[in-house]
Amino acid sequence: MALRTTPLAQLCKRATLSSSSASTLTWPANSSSWRRNNATVAPPVTQDSTGSKGPTAMVFMNMGGPSTTDEVGDFLSRLFADKDLIPLGRLQNYLGPLIARRRTPKIQKQYAEIGGGSPIRKWSEYQAAEMCKILDKISPETAPHKPYVAFRYADPLTEEMYTKLIADGFGAGKGGRAVAFTQYPQYSCSTTGSSLNELWKWRNRLEGKRATGEVDPEGAIKWSVIDRWPVHPGLVEAFARNIEATLATYPEERRDKVILLFSAHSLPMSVVNRGDPYPAEVGATVHAVMHRIGMQHPYRLVWQSQVGPQPWLGAQTSDTVENLIKKGQTDIILIPIAFTSDHIETLYELDKEIIGEAGHEGVKRVESLNGNPVFIQALADIAKAHLDSGISCSPQMSLRCPGCVSERCAEQKKFFAGQVQHL
Numbered sequence: 446m447a448l449r450t451t452p453l454a455q456l457c458k459r460a461t462l463s464s465s466s467a468s469t470l471t472w473p474a475n476s477s478s479w480r481r482n483n484a485t486v487a488p489p490v491t492q493d494s495t496g497s498k499g500p501t502a503m504v505f506m507n508m509g510g511p512s513t514t515d516e517v518g519d520f521l522s523r524l525f526a527d528k529d530l531i532p533l534g535r536l537q538n539y540l541g542p543l544i545a546r547r548r549t550p551k552i553q554k555q556y557a558e559i560g561g562g563s564p565i566r567k568w569s570e571y572q573a574a575e576m577c578k579i580l581d582k583i584s585p586e587t588a589p590h591k592p593y594v595a596f597r598y599a600d601p602l603t604e605e606m607y608t609k610l611i612a613d614g615f616g617a618g619k620g621g622r623a624v625a626f627t628q629y630p631q632y633s634c635s636t637t638g639s640s641l642n643e644l645w646k647w648r649n650r651l652e653g654k655r656a657t658g659e660v661d662p663e664g665a666i667k668w669s670v671i672d673r674w675p676v677h678p679g680l681v682e683a684f685a686r687n688i689e690a691t692l693a694t695y696p697e698e699r700r701d702k703v704i705l706l707f708s709a710h711s712l713p714m715s716v717v718n719r720g721d722p723y724p725a726e727v728g729a730t731v732h733a734v735m736h737r738i739g740m741q742h743p744y745r746l747v748w749q750s751q752v753g754p755q756p757w758l759g760a761q762t763s764d765t766v767e768n769l770i771k772k773g774q775t776d777i778i779l780i781p782i783a784f785t786s787d788h789i790e791t792l793y794e795l796d797k798e799i800i801g802e803a804g805h806e807g808v809k810r811v812e813s814l815n816g817n818p819v820f821i822q823a824l825a826d827i828a829k830a831h832l833d834s835g836i837s838c839s840p841q842m843s844l845r846c847p848g849c850v851s852e853r854c855a856e857q858k859k860f861f862a863g864q865v866q867h868l
């Protein structure tokens with residue numbers, strides 16, 4: 446890959462062009478990165494002789510799931526070893542594997558009942574590849590776009606993705622650009638935060654000088670991050686159309702009285718009280734979707750899938766459905782609002798446990814976004830806007846949770862958000 450650093454004059458021109466929205470670009474003291482208002486701008490880009498700054502690696506980050514029941518044990522061991530998701534203190538190395546082993550048979554049975562594994566790999570690879578095809582057309586200046594998937598707890602793991610990136614000619618002395626695109630629309634430190642901590646770790650291991658963690662800035666991959674997109678109009682449109690399609694399946698005389706239950710994976714109250722942004726961002730998605738469909742139905746945001754004995758954010762989805770049915774309300778639509786493809790929580794918990802046990806034909810679930818073309822176009826639009834903006838991550842990324850005591854978070858944010866000062 447022939448890479449040439451963009452001359453400063455050209456960068457300044459780019460800065461002038463993109464400052465039409467009255468934002469100001471400054472060259473911060475002690476910094477090697479541009480800032481527009483509070484957002485850190487990506488490091489200088491490179492251009493080949495055709496004028497394209499590509500190739501650009503588009504890395505879809507998500508938690509992943511076991512593709513077969515044999516993979517459930519490894520999936521759970523990695524999940525219970527993750528201190529950003531389930532902090533077990535000094536006993537993590539002992540308790541993590543123990544809990545994972547005990548839980549494996551129960552979770553294997555659940556995956557067996559939904560067809561033998563999680564479809565998340567299939568959907569993630571499809572969504573990333575389709576999005577890149579659209580991006581090649583709408584963003585020729587950063588083409589070609591190469592799709593990658595990096596899962597936190599299942600194959601392909603972040604390490605595997607990074608090794609592939611390097612084998613494909615990015616990084617390791619050659620530089621190149623990569624975008625870490627979280628597939629969680631709403632940011633939580635236990636989901637996107639954990640994936641970014643893992644990406645930062647492997648970046649240092651595979652591109653850094655192992656002993657010091659220092660990375661050669663000239664030869665390393667230039668990363669930027671799409672860290673959240675809770676109210677993107679394309680995402681909202683995709684959810685809204687799915688809700689409208691499900692509403693249309695009710696007889697007209699019952700339709701107006703259908704209750705909409707938006708359901709998101711819950712968080713332990715300890716995470717909520719630490720100041721995690723996820724509950725507010727999920728609420729923002731729900732409000733935007735309701736606004737789009739004209740606020741025509743009563744609705745609630747409820748929370749599912751709590752694990753373990755500590756207090757979790759409620760009301761719980763299962764209790765809410767049960768209570769509504771007891772009161773005679775049997776027309777209910779469940780809308781998974783915090784995940785973009787099918788997984789055990791939709792196919793097993795919602796479909797089999799909650800809807801199956803409700804035993805009423807009026808209790809339904811909207812389809813997950815999966816291969817929905819409106820959704821895939823939204824992914825491409827989000828990526829295009831990010832590539833055009835030149836920012837390395839959102840301003841929100843620079844701010845830690847009020848109760849955060851994790852050095853990993855501090856270092857990771859410092860790396861991805863550059864020199865933003867208000868940490």
Ligand SMILES: C=CC1=C(C)c2cc3[nH]c(cc4nc(cc5[nH]c(cc1n2)c(C)c5CCC(=O)O)C(CCC(=O)O)=C4C)c(C)c3C=C
Nearest residue numbers: 509510530552563565633635636710712713752783788789
């Ligand atoms: C936005 C989505 C999710 C958040 C937030 C989240 C937080 C979170 N999860 C756990 C513990 C477990 N989660 C498990 C599975 C699982 N979690 C999500 C999504 C979010 N989790 C999904 C989509 C899945 C299923 C993956 C698939 O099938 O494709 C599991 C494993 C299953 C089980 O043992 O029940 C655990 C455990 C915590 C503690 C947490 C917040 C801190």
Ligand code: FES
Nearest residue numbers: 634845846849854
């Ligand atoms: S836990 Fe949120 S920033 Fe560290």
Ligand SMILES: [Fe+2]
Nearest residue numbers: 508710711750
């Ligand atoms: Fe979870």
